[in-house]
Amino acid sequence: MDPAADLNAALLRAHPAAARCLSPLGRRLYFPKGIPVQSREAAGARFNATIGQLRGADGHAAPLPALAPMLQGLDPDEAFLYAPQGGLPRLRQAWARRLAARAAPQAAPSLSLPFVTGGITHALSLLADLFVGPETNVLLPDPAWDNYVHIFGTRCGARLHSYRSVGPAGLDLGALEAGLAGLEGPALVVLNLPSNPGGYAPTLDQAEQLAQLLAAQPGPLVVLLDDAYQGMVWEGGHLAQSLLHRLGALADPERLLVVSADGATKELFFFGGRVAFATFATPPAAAPALEEKLTAAIRVSVSCASSPAQAMVATALADPGLQAQRDAQHADLAARWRALRAALAAEGVEAWPFNAAFFALLPVQGDPEALRRALLADGLGVVSAGAGQNLRLSYATLQADEMAPVAAILAKRLRA
Ligand SMILES: Cc1ncc(COP(=O)(O)O)c(C=O)c1O
Known part of the structure; x- marks a missing residue:
């Protein structure tokens, strides 16, 4: 029995484009039935002697007095114990509600439950683990956030290409179209709107043309939306929300996988918190396989994101102010x-x-x-x-x- 092969076969059935875009590492990843799984299975047991974390006589977290007062206001179990690999459930639910509230009712694709990462850089890096290898063609905006070259090029060894993102008249759709036409084999394109370093969001008309252009691609193609600055648009008539919903509604899973990386870093001005999310616009049948790949990738890198920061963001999201x-x-x-x-x-x-x-x-x-x-x-x-x-x-x-x-x-x- 080969768990990775089974997982890949399941993904191929549910989302052919995603399966065909997997990197060599992405193909190897599966989440083993190791300590986290066995610990979860034992959660209701009379004596749960599975995971290596300390609980006190009351069954709850037992933080040292030198640490406990600094996190007053947070649930000690949430803040001091391990979070599940995908993140604190209430945080994931709250971010899912936040994303859903941004979808136009006529264009609400199904989204996977947002997967918590240690910042947006980490979300991009995990997605690169899944979908970018030395054979992958990666199309980046130019100019771009300088870390893309290092995440996809230096770290993954991918073949990098670029498209001019903004011209004097705004979004340069012609350049993107030409860049996409030059891609061969499984590929990944990064969109970052509003952009860094450009500080630019396209008009609503341009955004719609962009969605149509991407949706028409023959694929297999991963469209990675870096939505770090979503909502931060200072001029009316320009795209204020992610393309995740619009593009997700148009995307054919035979050809296109759409995924976003966003987070509390900029949206909640919590730069040091390192709380972000990776969310797929995908038919529900493919979500478990994609989530398992991410779970495996985080387990072998940082195991799970920091609990106190997750608890802080979840609490802030519930604040009516x-x-x-x-x-x-x-x-x-x-x-x-x-x-x-x-x-x-x-x-x-x-x-x-x-x-x-x-x-x-x-x-x-x-x-x-x-x-x-x-x-x-x-x-x-x-x-x-x-x-x-x-x-x-x-x-x-x-x-x-x-x-x-x-x-x-x-x-x-x-x-x-
Ligand atoms: C476009 C873009 N993506 C990602 C990031 C990284 O975000 P994080 O600090 O959450 O890793 C930044 C930060 O400057 C950014 O500008």
């Missing part, structure tokens, strides 16, 4: 965006279209790294790495009244 608190942060970020746009325009500093997330991308002549160093000498830190002939400015770390002096420094150097 959360939405108003986020709205206030968004209003503040939108004010910074407006102030930066106005300051750049006043100084005549050119920028690619930017309307979302935390970033503005400024095209530059000459060596961006030399320019970055010169700006640093002027007292302004920006990023050049991974952004081609561009500098990335994160306005989330600046105050609205700092945009004018920042734009003046930029203008001086960019005109020089």
